[in-house]
Amino acid sequence: MFASVIVDVPSKSVNQVFDYRIPEGMQDIVKVGHRVLVPFGRRTIQGYVMDINDTADFDPARIKPIARTLDIEPVLTEEMIVIAKYLAEYYVDQYISVIETILPAALKANYKKIIRLVSDDREAAQALSSLGFSKEAETRRLTAEQLSVLRPHLKSGALAEETVMSQHTRKKTALGVYSLKVPEPNLGRAKKQVELLERIDMSSEPVLVRDLSEEGYSNAMVNALYKKGLIDKVDVEVERDPYSGRVFEYDRPKVLNEEQQHAYDEITSSMDAETAETFLLHGITGSGKTEVYLQVIQKVLEEGRTAIMLVPEIALTPQMVNRFKMRFGDDVAVLHSALSAGEKYDEWRKIKEGRARVSVGARSSVFAPFEDVGAIIIDEEHETTYKQGDRPMYHAAEVAKFRSRRHRCPLILGTATPSLETYARSEKGVYRRLELTERAGTKVLPEVQIVDMSEEHRTGNTSIISTQLHDAIQDRIEKGEQTVLLLNRRGYSNFQICQSCGHVPMCPNCDISLTYHKSNNSLLCHYCGYESAVSRQCDNCAGTDVTFRGTGTEKVEEILRDMFGTDVVRMDNDTTRRKGMHEKLLNHFERDEIPILLGTQMIAKGLDYPKVTLVGVLNADTMLNLPDFRANEKTFQLLTQVSGRAGRHELSGEVLFQTYNPSHYAIELARHNDYRSFYEKEMAFRRMARYSPFYFHVLFTISSEDVRKCLDATSHIHGTLAGAMSGQSIIVGPSPSPIERINRQHRFQILLKYKREPALLDILTALDEEYHEKYKKEGISLKIDVNPLVI
Ligand code: ADP
Ligand code: ZN
Numbered sequence: 001m002f003a004s005v006i007v008d009v010p011s012k013s014v015n016q017v018f019d020y021r022i023p024e025g026m027q028d029i030v031k032v033g034h035r036v037l038v039p040f041g042r043r044t045i046q047g048y049v050m051d052i053n054d055t056a057d058f059d060p061a062r063i064k065p066i067a068r069t070l071d072i073e074p075v076l077t078e079e080m081i082v083i084a085k086y087l088a089e090y091y092v093d094q095y096i097s098v099i100e101t102i103l104p105a106a107l108k109a110n111y112k113k114i115i116r117l118v119s120d121d122r123e124a125a126q127a128l129s130s131l132g133f134s135k136e137a138e139t140r141r142l143t144a145e146q147l148s149v150l151r152p153h154l155k156s157g158a159l160a161e162e163t164v165m166s167q168h169t170r171k172k173t174a175l176g177v178y179s180l181k182v183p184e185p186n187l188g189r190a191k192k193q194v195e196l197l198e199r200i201d202m203s204s205e206p207v208l209v210r211d212l213s214e215e216g217y218s219n220a221m222v223n224a225l226y227k228k229g230l231i232d233k234v235d236v237e238v239e240r241d242p243y244s245g246r247v248f249e250y251d252r253p254k255v256l257n258e259e260q261q262h263a264y265d266e267i268t269s270s271m272d273a274e275t276a277e278t279f280l281l282h283g284i285t286g287s288g289k290t291e292v293y294l295q296v297i298q299k300v301l302e303e304g305r306t307a308i309m310l311v312p313e314i315a316l317t318p319q320m321v322n323r324f325k326m327r328f329g330d331d332v333a334v335l336h337s338a339l340s341a342g343e344k345y346d347e348w349r350k351i352k353e354g355r356a357r358v359s360v361g362a363r364s365s366v367f368a369p370f371e372d373v374g375a376i377i378i379d380e381e382h383e384t385t386y387k388q389g390d391r392p393m394y395h396a397a398e399v400a401k402f403r404s405r406r407h408r409c410p411l412i413l414g415t416a417t418p419s420l421e422t423y424a425r426s427e428k429g430v431y432r433r434l435e436l437t438e439r440a441g442t443k444v445l446p447e448v449q450i451v452d453m454s455e456e457h458r459t460g461n462t463s464i465i466s467t468q469l470h471d472a473i474q475d476r477i478e479k480g481e482q483t484v485l486l487l488n489r490r491g492y493s494n495f496q497i498c499q500s501c502g503h504v505p506m507c508p509n510c511d512i513s514l515t516y517h518k519s520n521n522s523l524l525c526h527y528c529g530y531e532s533a534v535s536r537q538c539d540n541c542a543g544t545d546v547t548f549r550g551t552g553t554e555k556v557e558e559i560l561r562d563m564f565g566t567d568v569v570r571m572d573n574d575t576t577r578r579k580g581m582h583e584k585l586l587n588h589f590e591r592d593e594i595p596i597l598l599g600t601q602m603i604a605k606g607l608d609y610p611k612v613t614l615v616g617v618l619n620a621d622t623m624l625n626l627p628d629f630r631a632n633e634k635t636f637q638l639l640t641q642v643s644g645r646a647g648r649h650e651l652s653g654e655v656l657f658q659t660y661n662p663s664h665y666a667i668e669l670a671r672h673n674d675y676r677s678f679y680e681k682e683m684a685f686r687r688m689a690r691y692s693p694f695y696f697h698v699l700f701t702i703s704s705e706d707v708r709k710c711l712d713a714t715s716h717i718h719g720t721l722a723g724a725m726s727g728q729s730i731i732v733g734p735s736p737s738p739i740e741r742i743n744r745q746h747r748f749q750i751l752l753k754y755k756r757e758p759a760l761l762d763i764l765t766a767l768d769e770e771y772h773e774k775y776k777k778e779g780i781s782l783k784i785d786v787n788p789l790v791i
Contacts (some may be wrong), residue, residue: 001027002056003471005038005047008109015094018047019056020063030066030766033074033081035107037067043163046070046109048601050081066406070587072768073352075107077369083402092764092784093392102367106345113139115150127541172342176206176236179220185230196221197230206236239350240343242334243325247645251326256439260288263434267292267410268299271374276404280381280426281414283436284673285644286443286608289414290320292436293377294327296412297358301331305374305409306357310396312383313337313362317606320379324360335361335368338579364389366396366403373407376400380605381413381422382637384789400478416644416675417637420686421693423679439648446615446646446653448671452662464551465563469656476614477566477595481651483614484607485560485598486642488554488622490572491515494550496523496534503540503731505532511741516548517574518555528743556618557598564595571599599767603644610649615642619666620659627738628790629691632666636678690730692787695753698764699788701737703745704780713780714748721752724763729754745781751791756759 004017019579020038022030030036034049044067076084084098100108116136117125128137131146141163142150153159177202187193196217200207209222225231250594256264263281270277283289297307311320314336324332333347333356350356352369359368363386366376370670378386378397386396397413404411413422413431426433439445451466460469463488476483495513497504504513507525514523516534523532537544551559557570558726569589576582582602590609596605598614623635639657647653658669669678687694700717704710721731730753737747754760764784771782 002053002060002063003030003049004051005036005037005066006050006051006099007038007040007045007047008038008096008100008708009045015088017050017095019058019063020047021056021060021063023065026066026069030069031074032078033076034585035070035075037070039064039067048076048096049074050095075103077371079403079406080367080369082406083367083399083774086402087392087394087399089761089765090398091392091394091786092768094760098392098394101364101388104341104345104348106341111163112163113161115139115142115154115159117158119158120162121153121156121158124153125158127153128159171237172240172346174233174238175209176234177209177212177226177231178206178234179231180202180229182230185228187228187230192217193221193224197225200225200231204242206234208236208238219776223407240340240346242339242343242347243321246325247655248322248325248329250329251604252325253298253327254288254291256291256295257288257438257440259283259436259438260292260440263292263436265519266432266434267296267375267412270410271299271303274408276408276410278401278404278411278413278425278431280418280422280431280433281412281436282418282423282426282433282675283414283416284439284445285416285641286439286648287416287436288440288444289379289436290323291415291440293379293412294323296375296377296410297328297790300374300409301328301357303374305372306370307359307364307374308356308368308370308376308400308403309360310366310376310378310386310400311360311362312380312385314360318586319608320606321360328358330355331357332370333359333361333367335359337356337362363396367397373403374409375412376404376409376422377412377414379414380641381415382417383605387787387789391783393783393788394552395787395789398787407707417640419677420633420679420682423675424683424693439514443648444652445673446643446655448643448655448657448673450662450667450671451658453658453660455659456779464556464618464658465558466656466658469658470563472654472656473564473615473616477564480593480611481613482589482593482609482611483596483616484603484642484645485556485596485616485618486601486604486638487551487556487598487618488600488638489550490600490618490646491517491524491526491552491554491572494548494552496546496548498538498541498543499545499547500543501538501541503538505539509741509744511739515552518558519574527739545769553598553600560596560598566595567592568596568598569594571597573600574603601638601642604638604645607645608648609645610651612645613651613653615646615653615655617642617655617657617659620657621661624661624664628791629686629689630791632685634684635666636670636682640673640675643670643673690753695730695755697788697791698752698754698760699783699785699791700752701747701752701783701785702745702749702780703737703742703783704778705744705746706779707746709778709780710746710748713775713782714750717782718750720763720767721750722761723754725754729757 001022003020003022005020006017032052034051036047036049037044038047080102084095084102087098088095114136117128127149150159164578173661177200212222239646267279281289300307319505321334335344351359359365365626378400388394400411426432451468456466473483494514495504506513506525509530510525511525512527514525521534523534536546538546553570553572555566560568563714569585571585620639624631628705643655657667665681702714718734732751734748734750737749740747768784775782
């Protein structure tokens with residue numbers, strides 16, 4: 001028998017499967033989906049069995065055998081293999097990169113270079129041992145000096161450098177003991193040891209030594225029993241549970257209101273249907289969408305099936321996890337980027353082994369290895385985090401649709417501000433739309449007012465806080481209520497400028513100005529992380545009249561503290577970089593009743609605090625100016641989301657938008673919570689400019705350090721496209737990308753807009769192959785983004 005294996009070779013990205021022989025004794029063991037070790041060239045590498053056949057395409061005598069399997073059970077289900085193939089084709093990418101996205105990182109092979117003794121040369125052996133190694137050393141860990149000691153022996157061939165594979169974190173174990181049940185053990189008068197032995201005897205499973213020590217039995221006592229041959233030691237797996245020690249009190253289901261009940265009925269009655277249905281649950285902020293999800297999942301569990309709940313980024317909304325744990329307890333597995341690789345692997349196995357039936361997680365948890373899925377829910381479906389920025393550039397909704405068809409289960413897209421694409425599909429009847437038009441309970445949406453900042457400046461207030469906002473914050477402080485402020489710009493000042501010559505310090509690697517960060521007194525590039533010290537002298541004219549312009553969160557925090565003399569919690573990439581900081585800061589804000597929470601857009605989602613009665617948006621326009629055709633849509637979504645944080649409980653809320661464009665429709669319609677009008681206006685613009693959802697898009701980004709090569713490749717790709725597309729399609733560009741250089745790479749882009757191009761997939765595949773065979777070697781990179789979210 002032969003296995004078709006996809007191999008994990010970092011340097012050789014091929015979409016090809018290789019045939020291997022399954023050795024006689026392994027024929028009952030190796031299954032489709034297994035991780036295996038196979039010989040490849042001179043190395044042994046990791047691969048995945050995609051198929052098993054009686055015949056091979058090659059001369060069977062020359063086919064090498066599989067070395068061994070890496071797991072007892074296959075890690076990939078048949079469904080995942082089908083999905084991997086589908087995604088690799090759809091997004092023009094490599095099977096292997098999709099497979100390794102589907103699986104938890106802990107299962108990925110890790111490659112490292114080592115220098116190894118390959119002869120019995122005495123001097124080479126001595127050179128190694130003089131550095132403290134016996135037979136091999138990892139290249140990466142050697143200093144330049146140590147390398148120079150080894151280099152002559154590498155040249156002579158006594159030492160060789162090889163790439164070897166190692167496994168990532170695996171199961172975590174702790175020492176356990178179990179009784180050997182020796183009849184009539186002789187423990188004399190050691191009473192405590194008798195007691196300990198009885199304790200171990202009574203347990204049907206191995207007892208962890210660390211648990212015993214907590215119960216007062218020392219390691220010495222355990223060892224005494226071991227030496228007497230009464231017990232034996234064994235490694236016991238212990239689960240890494242990021243939520244261990246936390247108590248979640250049961251939260252009972254609420255009585256649904258009429259609209260919620262209607263949504264629930266429609267969704268649950270589609271569960272028995274022959275074909276899967278996709279629902280758009282369009283509900284204003286606080287309308288009780290989450291309660292609907294929870295009860296739908298309850299129903300799914302009662303039917304003995306499983307459920308997948310996707311959220312944009314759990315680390316940002318710890319409250320969501322709490323609500324799920326409070327309803328479903330240990331049946332919930334949580335998967336997100338802030339977990340360690342080991343924790344993720346353990347949560348993933350909880351799902352795979354059927355110990356959890358609900359998963360709550362970010363984008364990649366759409367691959368949760370459940371059998372029999374009964375519902376898939378995507379909360380805040382419009383969020384861009386559902387699309388991966390690197391290869392494979394897949395969108396979670398695409399995978400969710402595929403799985404829902406396969407499991408014949410409903411897919412629910414929930415949001416207050418649907419993406420235009422999704423809403424348009426609901427208009428056409430492709431998705432069934434369910435509306436929640438009122439806030440749950442007796443609450444109402446907050447009143448929103450617009451503050452015209454140009455007017456504010458004319459009347460003499462140049463502060464970033466308008467008089468109206470100032471008074472509103474002051475009022476909340478006096479009443480003991482809380483304020484949430486959004487400023488979508490981190491750092492202290494936006495940039496530094498020389499008042500004599502106008503020079504602005506730029507990042508040497510990227511075409512972008514550096515942002516001033518006061519806390520470490522540095523200028524920082526937000527794209528590549530480049531950092532430089534602040535100089536009070538202009539690099540260009542040596543003048544000393546340098547100043548800072550623009551205001552970031554760091555500076556506003558300072559302004560607020562001065563203005564109100566109160567505490568402020570600031571949340572942005574700088575204050576939340578460390579693991580667990582989101583939750584810590586939010587808890588601090590809630591429990592210690594800090595008057596003001598200031599943050600970038602990470603505070604716009606999911607927060608639900610009873611005392612928040614005021615939301616202020618300091619710069620409602622920043623997103624309008626982005627070079628992206630979705631800028632208006634993003635502005636509308638963000639303003640609606642952040643407004644939704646106010647007045648969610650007994651106290652009613654108020655919202656202020658500060659803007660220089662008070663009459664812009666994205667701002668004006670967000671103010672009136674008028675999604676429908678926004679949709680119609682924006683669709684008219686999209687139709688005219690021939691953008692999505694009227695056209696599909698593919699974005700090609702070509703980048704290289706060498707601008708000449710980059711331009712050549714770009715014009716070649718443009719030529720290929722222009723020659724192959726039908727007359728109806730539009731090719732925009734080539735043009736420099738909005739930021740022309742990032743990380744020293746020059747960047748050009750071509751945008752393809754099309755309605756129907758039957759041969760498109762073949763053309764894209766051919767371009768990608770050409771890239772792998774030719775451009776990649778020349779240091780040119782090509783990114784093909786199918787259905788891009790940012791253009
Ligand atoms: P959304 O997900 O649409 O923003 P939530 O599900 O978070 O809304 O609901 C908002 C608030 O209303 C929550 O505090 C929730 O507990 C409460 N709520 C939801 N449904 C009901 C209901 N049927 N009766 C009473 N309160 C409800
Ligand atoms: Zn940079």
